[in-house]
Amino acid sequence: MSGLDDLYREIILDHYRTPRNRGELDPPAVRVEGFNPLCGDEIVVYLAVTDGVVTDIKLTGQGCSISQASSSLMSAAVKGKSVDEARAVIGTFKDLMMGPSATEPTPSELRKLGELAALAGVVKFPVRIKCATLAWNTLTQALDETSN
């Protein structure tokens, strides 16, 4: 079961069982829905940006442990960050999901990842990568909408 332990690290199960930042935000916060049409996972990201800073983020939706933990970890990682920093975190996370064949994260990037590094095990389970990235793609969309 060593493979599975890599996927279901304790941090992930914790974020799955106790997701952070659940809930909704009222407008003017933007609301963006994300779907994984293949498996039915759904996520709704509510994003409040003021003066270039992610002042609040809330999430609703349903999905597997990976998609839920990933979204929870994401919300914790970007809340309070500047939009530029948030985009940088998205970039670092995406690199992580490209696996060891892509550019290895540098120590400083790994530090930036913090708890997110727990998601590194997903790379060994290619079909689950889509579960992990759903929230992040939805966040990108939400950031794009706030800057329109």
Place this chain on the structure above:
Amino acid sequence: MSGLDDLYREIILDHYRTPRNRGELDPPAVRVEGFNPLCGDEIVVYLAVTDGVVTDIKLTGQGCSISQASSSLMSAAVKGKSVDEARAVIGTFKDLMMGPSATEPTPSELRKLGELAALAGVVKFPVRIKCATLAWNTLTQALDETSN
């Protein structure tokens, strides 16, 4: 080459090279076109029926030796016959094309077939059966139209 000799009997090559009853008839003779969409063979049957008798039949069209010979043999076999007799010949010919697995033609039927018996070899070449039957299907249609 024994197989081929069975297909290309002398009578068939003769009717192919010197087709009988080529030409057209003016109305009130009926005119019916037949196509073999798979191979492009075409035939046009002109049929004159008076008082229940096939008084004249003419043919135009293009096709392989089997389709041309079969139509020529057909025209010779039904010209001057009553419509009922013509339909009977069609039936006998169709039985012939069903091959030895169907009811064997009786001696009296074989006699009725006359020269048509030369087409019996076609049965061994299933893809050519459609070539041989095109004219006959077109004749059936023409007979149906004259009785309308």
Place this chain on the structure above:
Amino acid sequence: MSTFDPRLVRGDIAQLKRVVNGYPLTYLDSGATSLPPRAVVEAMDRYYALHHANVHRGVYQTAAEATALYEDARSAVARFLNAPGGASEIIFTKNCTESFNLLARSWGAANLTAGDVVLLTEMEHHANIVPWFQLRDAIGIEVRFIGVTDDFRLDLTNLDELLRGVKLVSVTAMSNVLGTINPIRELADAAHAVGALLAVDGAQSVAHSPTDLVAMDCDFLAFSAHKMLGPTGIGVFWGRQALLDAMPPFLGGGGMIGDVSVNGFTSAPVPARFEAGTPPIAEAVGLGAAVRYLEGLSMAHVAAHEAHLTADALTRLNDRFDGRVRIIGPSTVDRRGGVISFDIEGVHPHDISQVLDQHGVCVRPGHHCAKPLMKRFGLNATARASFGPYSLTSDTDALLDALDDAMTMFGA
């Protein structure tokens, strides 16, 4: 005489000899696709090695052989279904989904106009929903749904009302999520009584119980080869001869024409009219072999075997997990087949499937292309185990042990 023995069937399936993650493969996803026996793959190999040629237009020996093999497959399918009009009613498509698109765009577009109603059910697969929405968006028909009761049956209490204005009822013979087997003959009679036709989605039924089109009295049937021990890349569309004869072509191209000029085209007779382009020839040969294989097993025996497996699995899931594994579907084998969807509080179907994979157990998580049904029951996904003729109760043993592990892991 059938000598049906699931262990012999199992011996014919190469993939079931695989070891995955240290466990022998436990394949419980026949509802998604089935594992072909050696005879099916070998028939296709033999076809490519000896007879492959394009069909219908060739005079030479191998072209004649390929054509004969292709048409033999058509006859085999007609016999397997007891098609009232024989082989010329059998049309080869690429899958069950294309068959429904053919129905909607050929029969549907020619016979329906704005306001006409097509009646589906809430338990349909997207293959029998989306083409009708597409037709609705194109010509303004109405798409209506028969509901599903809390005990996973079609709600036929208001059928008379639902049938008002209906020209076609299109229903799955067996739900690919619930396992529910629908009353096809009853629906055929009800549809015909109001002058409507009945189309049946046979994707989940043809490989699991005998099909008799005469007894069913439906008007159209669609299914895929890959769910009945056959290859991918081929499906079947059956219709009554008179209906097919009156239908305009669907896809245009070679083989379906009568004549073509720079001014237009005419179309060929059925079935050629609906088989544009080079057909799935090797796949038809494989499907023919699958049909013969199933006939050799006898579909009645297959159905009995799968009913036994299903009853056993339902009982044991309930006994062992004491209600923590909730079955999404009828709880007994009365009018239900060997597709078992379930839900475990606190463990998402994806995670169930992931942990089960670690035990070599293959089950499918997701919406199973039946999102309206998922919405009906407030679910996003289920995990689904489904049987085939090669399944054994030992597969259920493996499933139960693996489920135990998943529930422990997630504390459910």
Place this chain on the structure above:
Amino acid sequence: MSTFDPRLVRGDIAQLKRVVNGYPLTYLDSGATSLPPRAVVEAMDRYYALHHANVHRGVYQTAAEATALYEDARSAVARFLNAPGGASEIIFTKNCTESFNLLARSWGAANLTAGDVVLLTEMEHHANIVPWFQLRDAIGIEVRFIGVTDDFRLDLTNLDELLRGVKLVSVTAMSNVLGTINPIRELADAAHAVGALLAVDGAQSVAHSPTDLVAMDCDFLAFSAHKMLGPTGIGVFWGRQALLDAMPPFLGGGGMIGDVSVNGFTSAPVPARFEAGTPPIAEAVGLGAAVRYLEGLSMAHVAAHEAHLTADALTRLNDRFDGRVRIIGPSTVDRRGGVISFDIEGVHPHDISQVLDQHGVCVRPGHHCAKPLMKRFGLNATARASFGPYSLTSDTDALLDALDDAMTMFGA
């Protein structure tokens, strides 16, 4: 480094070991379908034996393997074509014919209105004609044809005039009857200059010469696997990413949706949007293997080899029969490929093919699904010999001897 040797290729083709009517099989019908090498059939066998599962929705090991193999095939095809946007521009259909139907009904129906012109050529295959007539009958577009000259070339003298009002030019890269290779880049430039798009029928070109979509600069490409050493049951549709992204779905069903409810559906991104239902998975694996096999031979070598065979055959047909065998197509290998149609006065193509079969020689008689072209030249049918990478000049020897016999028999 390619080590291309047609005799080695021949050794890979099981069917070429057959003896028919006492003669070794002489296969000269690669234009209709090609004979797959062992590597292609074995790749599919291996797929069924080890990895078969439904793609895209499974979490377990074999489902992940099947999905990876299916997507690998997409990447292999993208590489083979030098597709500018990579794998996501590759859509798997059931054959070249479905690809053209997809183009006409998705792009065509969404982008054309009454009076818009689609410009074809008189040498098109029905697959690239009938779908446009169907669209014309549905929405009133005009279908126009570029003529063919007496020396079997596109008549481009009045191209400017023909292009008036044209939104799409759709042209075969190589005629399946004449062997003529058309000037694709020139047509792309001409089409683009008037704001039209260019679609290319690659059915006869992709297996016989290198394909470089960037150099061709066309906008759509359609072809079938079975003509390029691959299996039946799968075709390819390629389009520029931006064009595909803007196109509505064609067939509806599972896999192509974003969401479905009882009220309607939304569609998935490309390429999934155009792949409704269970795709031809094993066939994609076979196509991937065929692509790798062809890459191993190197398409440049294949093209050179077939040019050599064609030049030799054209010369020898002329020399031996002294004009009694009339070539329907260009008389030299300048811009022409290895498809040789011919006409013999006094011997119908069916009879030619029948007598040749007696010598084990496979050639195809008929209109080759190009009836407008047949009509252009006042023909009902031709006999057609066509080469593949496994063909040898000894095949031409057999052809010539058999033709001699046919002409003697019919006194021609």
